[in-house]
Amino acid sequence: MMETAGKLFSPKSLMVLILIIAAFTIPFFVTSRFLLHIMILCCIWAMAATSMNLIMGYTGQVNLAHGAFFGIGAYSAGLLILKLGIPFWPALLLACAITVVLGFLIGLLALRTKGSYFAIGTMCFNVIVTVIIDSWEGLTEGARGLLGIPRPPPIPLPFGKEITFTSVAANYYLILVSLLLTILVIYRIVHSMMGRSFMAVRGNEELAESLGMNAMKAKLLSFLISTFFAAWAGVLYATYIGFLSPEISDYHVTFELLTFCLIGGLGTMVGPLIGAFILTIISELLHGIAVPRMVAYGFVLIIIMIFLRGGLMGGARLLWLRFGGKGGR
Amino acid sequence: MSLFIQQVLNGVMLGSVYSLVALGLTLEYGILHIPNFAHGALYMVGAYLAFLLATYLGFNFWLAMILSMIALGLIGVLVERLVFRPLMLESPLSSFIAAIGLIFIFVDGALNIFGPDFKRFPPTHIQVFHVLGITITFQRIIIVVVTIALIVLLHLFIKKTTMGATIEATAQDREGAQLVGINVKRVRMIVFALGTALAAAAAALISPIHLVHPGMGGPVILKAFVIIILGGMGSIPGAIIGGFIMGLVESLSGGYISTAYNEVFAFAVLVTVLAVRPTGLFGAK
Numbered sequence: 001m002m003e004t005a006g007k008l009f010s011p012k013s014l015m016v017l018i019l020i021i022a023a024f025t026i027p028f029f030v031t032s033r034f035l036l037h038i039m040i041l042c043c044i045w046a047m048a049a050t051s052m053n054l055i056m057g058y059t060g061q062v063n064l065a066h067g068a069f070f071g072i073g074a075y076s077a078g079l080l081i082l083k084l085g086i087p088f089w090p091a092l093l094l095a096c097a098i099t100v101v102l103g104f105l106i107g108l109l110a111l112r113t114k115g116s117y118f119a120i121g122t123m124c125f126n127v128i129v130t131v132i133i134d135s136w137e138g139l140t141e142g143a144r145g146l147l148g149i150p151r152p153p154p155i156p157l158p159f160g161k162e163i164t165f166t167s168v169a170a171n172y173y174l175i176l177v178s179l180l181l182t183i184l185v186i187y188r189i190v191h192s193m194m195g196r197s198f199m200a201v202r203g204n205e206e207l208a209e210s211l212g213m214n215a216m217k218a219k220l221l222s223f224l225i226s227t228f229f230a231a232w233a234g235v236l237y238a239t240y241i242g243f244l245s246p247e248i249s250d251y252h253v254t255f256e257l258l259t260f261c262l263i264g265g266l267g268t269m270v271g272p273l274i275g276a277f278i279l280t281i282i283s284e285l286l287h288g289i290a291v292p293r294m295v296a297y298g299f300v301l302i303i304i305m306i307f308l309r310g311g312l313m314g315g316a317r318l319l320w321l322r323f324g325g326k327g328g329r
Numbered sequence: 330m331s332l333f334i335q336q337v338l339n340g341v342m343l344g345s346v347y348s349l350v351a352l353g354l355t356l357e358y359g360i361l362h363i364p365n366f367a368h369g370a371l372y373m374v375g376a377y378l379a380f381l382l383a384t385y386l387g388f389n390f391w392l393a394m395i396l397s398m399i400a401l402g403l404i405g406v407l408v409e410r411l412v413f414r415p416l417m418l419e420s421p422l423s424s425f426i427a428a429i430g431l432i433f434i435f436v437d438g439a440l441n442i443f444g445p446d447f448k449r450f451p452p453t454h455i456q457v458f459h460v461l462g463i464t465i466t467f468q469r470i471i472i473v474v475v476t477i478a479l480i481v482l483l484h485l486f487i488k489k490t491t492m493g494a495t496i497e498a499t500a501q502d503r504e505g506a507q508l509v510g511i512n513v514k515r516v517r518m519i520v521f522a523l524g525t526a527l528a529a530a531a532a533a534l535i536s537p538i539h540l541v542h543p544g545m546g547g548p549v550i551l552k553a554f555v556i557i558i559l560g561g562m563g564s565i566p567g568a569i570i571g572g573f574i575m576g577l578v579e580s581l582s583g584g585y586i587s588t589a590y591n592e593v594f595a596f597a598v599l600v601t602v603l604a605v606r607p608t609g610l611f612g613a614k
Contacts, residue, residue: 062422109600113607116364116421120558121603124596127551135589251551255429262426292441298433305427306415 023176027169036168038284042277043175044237047182049260049272051229054186056258057267058195059222060202062115064123064254065106066230068130071249073099073231074238075133078146081239088152092235099231100224107223111216114205126251134246145245149238175236182229187269189225198222202267263304265313274312331462336584337577342469344576345476349531350549351556351568352483353524358554359563360500361517363413363424367431368528369550371408374435375401375529376536376545380448390453394533398526405525406518414517432546439543447540454537472534479530480569483523487565496520500563548592555599561612570610574598 030036052066076095080086086094110121133140140146152174154162165171189195197218200208209215238244247253264275282300286293308315350372357365378397382388388396412431416423454467487493498506499516507513532545539545556575560567575595582594602610 109604113603116358116562117558117603117607117609117612119364120554121600123551124555124599128593128596128600131590131592258422259426259429262422266422292437294433294437295441298430298437301430301433302412302427305423305430306412309419309423 020180024173027172033168036172038281040168040172040175040240042280043172043179044233044240045257045260045280046273046276047175047179047233047236048230049257049264049276050179050182050186050269051226051233052257053226053261053266053269053272054189054198054229055222055226057261057271058190058202059198059219061111061219061223062119062122063223063226064119064251064258065110065125065129066226066257067251067253067255068126068249069099069103069227069230070234070237070253070257071133071246072102072129073234074244074248075140075146075234076231077235078149078238078244079139081149082146088150088239092232095235096228096231099234100228103224103227104220107220107227111219111223123251123254126249126254130246130249130251133249140246143246145243146238147243149242149244151239151242171240175240178232178236182232183269183273186225186229190269194218194221259301261311263301263311265311268311268313271311271313278312332584334461335463336580338463338465338469339584340577340580341573342472342576343580344573345473346531346535346572347549347552347556347575348569348572349476349479349527349534351553351560351572352480352565353527353531354550354553355557355560355563355565355568356496356520356524356527358557359568360496361413361520362421363409364421364428365413365524366425366428366550366554367408367435368524368553369546370432370435371401371405371525371546372528372532372549373439373541373543373546374404375525376532376541377439377443377448378529379533379536380450380541383451383453390533390537394530397533398529401529402522402526405521408525409517409521413521414514417517436543436546443543445543447542449540450537452537466538468537472538475530475534479527483527484565486523492519551592552595555596558609559599559602561609564609564611567609567611 026039027036030039048066048070052063055061055063055066073095076098077091080091080094081088106122106125110118110125113121134142136142137144151171152165154164156162163170165174190198197208197213198221200211200213201215201218201222205215208218234248237248260275260279261272262275263279264273265271283293283297286296289296304312350368354365354368357363357368375397378400379393382393382396383390408431412427413424416427454471456467458465458467458470487496495506495511495516496519498509498511499513499520503513506516552575556571557564557568559574560569560571575598578598579591579595583591586594606612
């Protein structure tokens, strides 16, 4: 895998290139605003799921507070823009910084615990965050929600031109570029020494420490990086949708992201993307059928879990091994 | 003073229900390593079963409770066989997602069958006692007494019967248990039946006080997970004591500070405990 990743014209990098080009040209032939809207949601969820994959898939820490960080990022941006009148771009950075600082405090406390204790401990943080957002009406408007968060302002270009974010397509590009950046950064991290240390912690924390690694530092670093991108995705969500309610930080969001990762394939770069895209689209398609939607969705989850071990990526790998073993090299 | 005692009594009542749900969950999660998030949804199904038996078939409270325990135990066995057994050798996260799938099926199913409105249990045991300025209803006394009885029964079952011994052996070492000829699949079935039956008991006990609705399992399952982590994974005394701590914290903070931040206080207790003891109160080091 490492050898093929380096070559410029390997089938893998060619496929990635084609996918990127396809993603950039979508607004030219998809004119339906609704379809583009779904694509944008897919991209936001894919971004959040990819960042969750770093701490969960590559570092092996089941962080069930990810939805809270998504929500904190979204709310920080919304409040900074609406209440303090800070422009979008500084607000984006500030919101990410606020979330990372909170993540640092939470991570320092929670990462002392392991396994199920960490999972449930972080889930508690998630619930606490949602309750605080819901109840602190003076700051967050509580259950009424934050209304009217503006879209990003235009970026001025030389020669008097500017990039505006009024159309759906422009927002799509902003979010797509953010998603690609997230994937690139996390891909680079995973394939660096830092990523190796994360995976060593995932494999066996005691062993990694006995080799002289600082497992706590590795876990905290991975936690903070994933928090940063979760917050970024949250900010994009806030400014794209324009409305926030406490549910956006709810633990159900965390579960949804977890589902994306697991259905797609945890610990693979492509898995969370596939999971986010396919499940978001399935849940939209299920609107049309007669069976109650969530019941059908529940069955889909269970069936994929039982029959596709290792998620869709695991299933795809099995097919690849059986039918196309010699391809790709 | 009477407010304090009143709140403590309420806390003990709530704690009883939490203990029962957490006991079932600690059997499933602590012993079988199935993070059964659908335990709360099954609790809700248990409440509806008891409600239907008591209203449409006119059974009395006790019969409705026992029948709903048996029925939910069978549903638990079915769920284990169809959903969790194929995932036995996978990472617990796979079971977690499957459990989330089950929540969708049960909760949305109940929403479609019974509608979103709150159902009221036919009034039973409505006698009220006034002692030293404290008001206590008969149903609350029943909740505490039945909970204690069920805990004693469970303890006797695990400590005194062969079947209980196989459960304990499996909890300590699954492969070891298999090596000495224990049928682990049967143990899983029994444990799941017990766990869900306890959930049904808790649901039947509380539903005459709280109302029955499709979303009733959500907050309870969160607290049950917190309780078993608070007490230490797989620890039965941990689940019981954790349940009562949770109930008391919830009712005292609700009575003296504010009910809006109810969950914050309850979960902050866990965070504090984990900061001091990362494996819970009774967990192994």
